[in-house]
Structures are given as structure tokens and as C-alpha cells.
Amino acid sequence: MSPSHNRVYAADAARLMGAELDCVARALLPDGVGDVTPVQVAGVDYLGFETAAPLTGDRLRAVSVLSGIQALYQREGDLLRPVALERPDRFGSDLVTIPKYQGKTNEQFTRTLLTVTAMAGAWPERYLDGTMTVLDPMCGRGTTLSTALTLGLDATGIDLDGKDFEAYQAFLTTYLRRHRIKHRATTGAVRRQGKTLGRRYDVELAADKADYKAGRLQHLTYLNLDTTRLEGLLPAAQTNVIVADTPYGVQHGSHGDRLDRSPVDLLDRALPGWLRALRTGGTIGLAINRHVAPRDDVAELLTRHGLTVVESGGYGGLRHRVDASIDRDVVVARKG
Known part of the structure; x- marks a missing residue:
């Protein structure tokens, strides 16, 4: 290990x-x-x-x-x-490990969360061949997004914090340039019915120059806006996997607007928009702090939104202590 x-x-x-x-x-x-x-x-x-x-x-x-x-x-x-291992990774681990900041989720746990969530869905094999699509609707500074890119997957992230959006945009743009990775990056505004809701950062890239030339591309999108206001902003039923490191209710784990919301209440408000983007057979995996988001409450909420919580086997063995204020667990549920 x-x-x-x-x-x-x-x-x-x-x-x-x-x-x-x-x-x-x-x-x-x-x-x-x-x-x-x-x-x-x-x-x-x-x-x-x-x-x-x-x-x-x-x-x-x-x-x-x-x-x-x-x-x-x-x-x-x-x-x-x-x-000899046969890893699916298309980029080096430094894509995930270089950013250092207070409150960053352990990179190994981020990959664990993504892996176990992908395995519970209808298409686990897509996790290995790069055809799976990932949504992190609370993406912060993009650890999940970079993990997905490393695995060759397409990813979309959403976060309201403008500083996190700018930090990830600056990091990824610099990383791709320094490593001479073929890509095209654009920025713009997110609008709905003529009203500006936030900003967006889009990247098309390929680890291999031949793939880029042939149009075999990975796609990343980061939307800087409120995750509870997604109606009409994400393609319906196109996402295979949703993962989110939910607010932990402590200063280093949540910030800005999130501090004013109960994690369970926030999830209740956000889930309809997230689930519209999720394909039938897709899965959602939530990392929670049991001190502020009890597992039973989160499981009941997911069930109420029409999902089936996965409890068997390893899915019941992912609880662990981060520190005195964070008793972390993972809840995974499937749509349809």
C-alpha cells in the first residue's frame, strides 16, 4: 500500500x-x-x-x-x-498532489470516494476505459476534478466560492502549459434567461498529442455558481457518477455561504438539480461528517429523493476519523 x-x-x-x-x-x-x-x-x-x-x-x-x-x-x-500493474492513469500524480491549502481533502480518500461510487453503478467498466462522466457539485479547489482527469474521465465541477474557482483555473492552466499538454481553455459567463449567474471555465485536452489531433479529447468544465440553482444549466441524464465532499461544519472544511446552511438541508435543496443530470443506473457518493450530517439522516434523504442506498459489503466499512471534530463516512446511492 x-x-x-x-x-x-x-x-x-x-x-x-x-x-x-x-x-x-x-x-x-x-x-x-x-x-x-x-x-x-x-x-x-x-x-x-x-x-x-x-x-x-x-x-x-x-x-x-x-x-x-x-x-x-x-x-x-x-x-x-x-x-506489473495496469493503471488507467493518463497524467502524473502531481496533477492532484501539487496544490496545497488548508482544509484540502486527502487525495487518496478523494480517489477512494470516486472509485467506490463508480463501482456501484451500471457501468463500472467505464471507470477503467475513460468513458465515464463525473460531476462534483461541491468541487472547491478541484481535487476531484484533477483525479478524474488523471483517470482519463470527463468532469464537471460546481462551486460558489470565487477564490476557489480562480485558484483552480490558474493552477490547471499553468500545469497544462508547463507540461506541454495539448489543450484549449476558455472562460466565460453562465447565463440563464438573459441573467448572469456566474462564471465558467472549460478545457479540452488530451494526454497524447496524437489523440488531441484525432479529436480524442477529455473535457472539463468548472461552473462558479450556486449548486442549488442548476435548473437548465447541466445536460439532463448525461452524468454517470456524482461525488461530493459535503460541508463538515468546521471552519477548515466549509466556508463562505456554506457555513450558514445545515449540510442535510443544503443537500435537500441541491439534490433535485444534481439528480436531473444523473443517468438512470448512475450513482451518487457523499462524504459526510457524521457529527453534523448523521448517516441515517443522509440515507433517508437520498431515499426520499428516489435513490437506493448501497449498504452491502465494503460500502458499510468506509467510516474513519479525520480529527476530533470530523467522523467521516461515505454514503453511496443508485438512481433507478
């Missing part, structure tokens, strides 16, 4: 990665996995698991997508035989 720079998160890393592996296996490994347990070999910690068939092809690609995987070995007696 990759070491985590967050000490508290690292303490739960093996358990959380085991839950993530269970979610991936249920979706993409027909025979599943068995006996997922931490093991130690020569003083080094690993996560061990059993499979009914060798990890090759699509099975290997499924395991390679795990957020915390550093290297994979097949155990042969007392020896470990390296197995």
Missing part, C-alpha cells in the same frame, strides 16, 4: 483499502476476492487477498485502479513475485 501523508488516515488505510477492494471486486471480478487481511512480510506491511483465478487482463486492471495500491505481488510460498 502507498504510505499516506495524513497520519490519522494512514492508521485506517489497510481497512479502508480492504473495503474499497471489496467494492471493486463485487463490480469487476466475477469470482470476487476472499480473506482480505493485513499481512506483514519481513517487517513490511501489505494487504493480502485471495482470488479464484489469476489477475490478468480486465481483472488486473480492476485491482490496479485501487487508490492506495503501490505494488502488486503474487505469493509463491515464502517468496513474492512482482506483478
Whole structure:
């Protein structure tokens, strides 16, 4: 497993990665996995698991997508035989790790949230081949957006905070230029019925110059506006996955307009607009602070909005402590 720079998160890393592996296996490994347990070999910690068939092809690609995987070995007696990973990543990890700021969500957890949410939907294989579309309607400074780009996915982000919008726009534009990644970036206003509601930042890009020339592009859009006022602004039923790191009710986790709203009340107001964009068979994954958004309350809210909460397997094992004020959990639900 990759070491985590967050000490508290690292303490739960093996358990959380085991839950993530269970979610991936249920979706993409027909025979599943068995006996997922931490093991130690020569003083080094690993996560061990059993499979009914060798990890090759699509099975290997499924395991390679795990957020915390550093290297994979097949155990042969007392020896470990390296197995080359087949990651879907199209950009380096620095696209996600370079931005540093107070309150940034752990990058490994962001990828975990996106992965387990994608696995609960009707098209988990799209997470591996780059054809999945992602919406983060509370995207802040864009950790989810950059994670989606890294995986080769199209992404849309929404946030009301103008400073976050400007920070992400400046970072991504600079990153693409410095790495000489072929792209086209535009900015403009978001209007509805002649009224300006906010700003937008659109990027077309490709990790490979040949792909860019051939029109095989990734697309990113960041809308700087109120996430509760999306009617008519997003294409209907075009999104495969929605993920959101909801307000935690503490200063470093939420800011601006969000501080004046209960997280559950805010979700209740925002969900209709989000769900209009979600395809039938699509999923929504919410990271919550159980101190201010109890899991049962969030699950009941999602059910009331016509979704089916996923509780089985690894989806019930993603709770962990961030600090004394944040008891974080993940709630995933499916549309239709």
C-alpha cells in the first residue's frame, strides 16, 4: 500500500483499502476476492487477498485502479513475485498532489470516494476505459476534478466560492502549459434567461498529442455558481457518477455561504438539480461528517429523493476519523 501523508488516515488505510477492494471486486471480478487481511512480510506491511483465478487482463486492471495500491505481488510460498500493474492513469500524480491549502481533502480518500461510487453503478467498466462522466457539485479547489482527469474521465465541477474557482483555473492552466499538454481553455459567463449567474471555465485536452489531433479529447468544465440553482444549466441524464465532499461544519472544511446552511438541508435543496443530470443506473457518493450530517439522516434523504442506498459489503466499512471534530463516512446511492 502507498504510505499516506495524513497520519490519522494512514492508521485506517489497510481497512479502508480492504473495503474499497471489496467494492471493486463485487463490480469487476466475477469470482470476487476472499480473506482480505493485513499481512506483514519481513517487517513490511501489505494487504493480502485471495482470488479464484489469476489477475490478468480486465481483472488486473480492476485491482490496479485501487487508490492506495503501490505494488502488486503474487505469493509463491515464502517468496513474492512482482506483478506489473495496469493503471488507467493518463497524467502524473502531481496533477492532484501539487496544490496545497488548508482544509484540502486527502487525495487518496478523494480517489477512494470516486472509485467506490463508480463501482456501484451500471457501468463500472467505464471507470477503467475513460468513458465515464463525473460531476462534483461541491468541487472547491478541484481535487476531484484533477483525479478524474488523471483517470482519463470527463468532469464537471460546481462551486460558489470565487477564490476557489480562480485558484483552480490558474493552477490547471499553468500545469497544462508547463507540461506541454495539448489543450484549449476558455472562460466565460453562465447565463440563464438573459441573467448572469456566474462564471465558467472549460478545457479540452488530451494526454497524447496524437489523440488531441484525432479529436480524442477529455473535457472539463468548472461552473462558479450556486449548486442549488442548476435548473437548465447541466445536460439532463448525461452524468454517470456524482461525488461530493459535503460541508463538515468546521471552519477548515466549509466556508463562505456554506457555513450558514445545515449540510442535510443544503443537500435537500441541491439534490433535485444534481439528480436531473444523473443517468438512470448512475450513482451518487457523499462524504459526510457524521457529527453534523448523521448517516441515517443522509440515507433517508437520498431515499426520499428516489435513490437506493448501497449498504452491502465494503460500502458499510468506509467510516474513519479525520480529527476530533470530523467522523467521516461515505454514503453511496443508485438512481433507478
